[in-house]
Amino acid sequence: MSTTTVQKSATADQAPAPAPPRRTRRRGEQGLVGTLAAHGTLTLASLIALFPIAWLVYLSLGPDKDDYLHPGRIWGKMTFDNYSFVLTETNFFDWLKSSLVVSLGTTAIGVIIAATTGYAVSRMRFPGYKKFMWVLLVTQMFPIAVLIVPMYQILSELQLIDTYLGLILVYCSTAVPYCAWLLKGYFDTIPFEIDEAGRVDGLSPFGTFLRLILPLARPGLAVAAFYSFITAFGEVAFATTFLLDDEKYTFAVGLQSFVSEHDAQRNLMAATAVLIAIPVSAFFYLVQKNLVTGLTAGGTKG
C-alpha cells in the first residue's frame, strides 16, 4: 500500500493513495477568503488587545501632565524624563520592595501549605472529603466584601494593620485554597501507577509524595506559585485599605496615589505603570507555556 507524504503528524492524511490531479484541500486548510478573514479578525483583535497598553507607553513619554489630552504634541517632544523622575524622586523602589515581599510571602506560604493537601485530596478518600472539597471551592469565591470588615477589625486588634505580615495573612486566605485546588488538578494528571510503584517499593505515603510525585509536579507547582504571585501582586482592595504608610504601599496602591493627591500627575503615573508592567509581563510570558496545561488540569471538576 502506498501512502502520500504525511504533511503533519497531528492530522493524518485522508487523500486517496495516488495524488489526485486536482489540488484537494487538506483538513484544517481554508480557502483564500477564509484565511484572509481569519487573519483580519486576529489582527483586529491583536490591535484591540495591544492598543491601550501601547497608548500608555506612548503617553508616558510626554513630559507634561496634561499631554494625554493632546497626544499629537507628544510626538515632537518625547522624553524619558518621567521615568528618571519616577525612579529617583518617588517611592518607586519602596513600592517594589513591598510588592515583592507581600507577593513572594504569599506565594511561598500558599504553595508550601497547599502542596500536601492537593496531593491528599487527589489520591485519598477519607470521611469528610466531599465537605472539605466544598469548603475549598467556596473559599475561592469569597467576595472581598465578606472578609474585609472582620479582617480589618481583627488585624487592628492584633496591631497588624499597615504591616506586610497582615497583608500576607489576608492574601493567604484566598491563595491557600486556590493553590490546593489547582495542585489537586495537577496531581490528578500524574498516573496512579507511580504511587503504586512507590508503595510497592516500600515508601510511606509521605515518602511517595516527597520523592516521586513532588518532582513530577514541578510544572503544576510553578503554575500555582505564579497564580498566587499574580493575584497578590495585583490585589487592590485589601492593599488599599490595610496599608496606610506610603512607603509600604504596594504598586496597586502606589499607582493610585498619583491621582488621588491634590493634582493628577498622569505622565508620572503612566511611566510608573509601564515600569511595573514590563517585568510582570516578561515573567508572565516566561511561564505562560505552562499556563494552559495548569489551567485545564486545575479545571477538572472535583
Added chain:
Amino acid sequence: MTVAIDRATGKRLGDRGPRPGPLQRLRRSYQKYWYAYAMIAPVVLVLGVLVLYPLAYGFYLTLTDANSLNTARTIGVNEIEATYKFIGFDNYADILWGETAYDRFWSHFIWTIVWTAACVALHYSIGLGLALLLNQKLRGRTFYRLIMVLPWAVPTFVTVFGWRFMLADGGIINSALETLHLPAPQWLEDTFWQRFAAIMVNTWCGVPFMMVSLLGGLQSIDRTLYEAAEMDGANAWQRFRYVTLPGLRSVSSTVVLLGVIWTFNQFAVIFLLFGTTAPDAQILVTWAYYLGFGQQPRDFAQSAAYGILLLAILIVFTSVYRRWLNRNDQQLAI
C-alpha cells in the same frame, strides 16, 4: 494507612465487610485515614484561622450596629472600648426591604446581575471565537496568541489606568469619535456610559483567560472525531455543534463558573475606573466596600452584611450550577 482509590469507579479498593462496632470503627478509621488527615491539616488550620474565624466574626458584626464611631479603636494613647450593640437581623431587613432599599440594594443587585451576565457572555463568546481561529493552521498564530494574551499579562490595576486615560474627556476615544462626527459620550460621568465602559474594560481584561483555556480545551479534542464526523457528511456547523462543543464541555463548565465568580467579585476594574465618584455604576462588591471604607462614618455592620449576602448568592448559584451540570451528566450516562 491511607486508601488507594480505583480511578475508574471511584470506589475504595478493598472496602467490604460488615460494620464493626463504633469504637473499633473509630480506631480503624484513624489507622486508615490518619495520613490523609495529617496531609490536609495545614490547610484546615489556615482556613480555620484565616477564613472561618473572620467569617464567624463578620457574621456576628452583621448582627450589631458596628461602625467606625463605636468600635474599639486607639486614638493616640487613648484606647476606646467598643460600644456597639446587638440588634439581631435588623441590618439584613434594612438592606432587603427597608426604606430606600431599592436604591441601596436592589438597583445594585440588578446591575450586578446584568454586569455578570453580559461580561461572562462576552468573555466566553469572544474567547471561543478567537480560540477557534487560533486552533487552525495559520501562519503566525503563535504571534497572534502572544499579543492577545497581553491584557492578561499586564496587571489589571495598570491597564485600567490606561483605559481611564483613553476614556477621559478629550481622551483618545472621544477625540476619535469626534473626528468621525459621532457623538462623544461622557464615559466616566454618565451612568449608562459608565456601565458600558465598565463592561467594555472588563471584557477586554477577561477575554484572554477564556481564549487560552478554551484553546487548551480545543487542542485536547481528539482529531479523529472530526475525521469521523466528516466521513459521515457533517458540515462545518455540525462538526462545531456536535464535536467541538461537547468536547469543550468540561473546560467550558469550569471556565464559565470561574468567570461568573470572578466577574461577580470583580473589584479592581470598577473601583479603579470610577473610584467613589459613580454610585450608580457600583456593583454589589464595590458598593459594600464603599459602605465599609469609602465613606465617613464607616458602616462596618452593613458592609459585612452585604458581604454575607453576596456570599450567599454565590453559594446558591454555584450549587444550582453544579447540580445542573451533574444532572446532564446522569442523562449522558443513561
